[in-house]
Amino acid sequence: MSTGKIMITEEQVRTRAAELGAQIVSDYDGCELVLVGVLKGAVVWMADVMKAVDKDVTIDFVQASSYGSSKESSGVVKIKKDIDTDISGKHVIIVEDIVDTGNTLSYLASEFASRGASSVEICALLDKPTGRKVPLDVKYAGFEVGDQFIIGYGLDFDEKYRNLPYVSYLED
Numbered sequence: 001m002s003t004g005k006i007m008i009t010e011e012q013v014r015t016r017a018a019e020l021g022a023q024i025v026s027d028y029d030g031c032e033l034v035l036v037g038v039l040k041g042a043v044v045w046m047a048d049v050m051k052a053v054d055k056d057v058t059i060d061f062v063q064a065s066s067y068g069s070s071k072e073s074s075g076v077v078k079i080k081k082d083i084d085t086d087i088s089g090k091h092v093i094i095v096e097d098i099v100d101t102g103n104t105l106s107y108l109a110s111e112f113a114s115r116g117a118s119s120v121e122i123c124a125l126l127d128k129p130t131g132r133k134v135p136l137d138v139k140y141a142g143f144e145v146g147d148q149f150i151i152g153y154g155l156d157f158d159e160k161y162r163n164l165p166y167v168s169y170l171e172d
């Protein structure tokens with residue numbers, strides 16, 4: 001297996017983060033907002049998004065897992081590391097690297113809603129609609145990708161490639 005071509009450059013990601021950040025600022029005017037990044041894949045995107053949200057905001061991280069070392073989702077989501085923030089009465093945006101089946105985010109969104117969050121929305125760098133198994137509204141989506149295994153900009157295969165400063169894919 002090898003790394004494919006560059007699909008999305010760092011500059012394109014930054015530009016998109018700036019657009020979504022501006023949209024978030026206007027959508028959450030006067031609201032108490034918490035950005036929750038999903039470890040580990042979202043860290044690079046989260047850093048871009050939070051810098052683009054020009055308002056008072058707090059951040060936290062959650063670690064969930066539905067993937068083992070294989071490329072297929074097991075469908076079973078677990079929280080491996082929880083947030084420390086009391087999100088009751090606050091507006092939450094979950095910042096994620098990619099939405100594939102939707103299992104992880106639908107689980108996390110309903111979990112955060114059950115803790116009394118005033119609203120829960122999703123900001124994903126990538127949306128892979130062909131993989132969807134559960135319906136999910138991705139309010140802030142960076143880019144749509146096809147049915148490929150994506151790596152780079154935080155996304156891994158077997159914990160490798162997260163450090164690539166661009167979005168690429170795995171080639172056989």
Ligand code: IMP
Nearest residue numbers: 041073099100101102103104149150155
């Ligand atoms: P879900 O299938 O939507 O629950 O996605 C679960 C997680 O699988 C995502 O947060 C990613 O970390 C990972 N994932 C899904 N598709 C890909 C991919 O194409 N490349 C790398 N990781 C992926």
Ligand code: MG
Nearest residue numbers: 039040041097
């Ligand atoms: Mg992930």
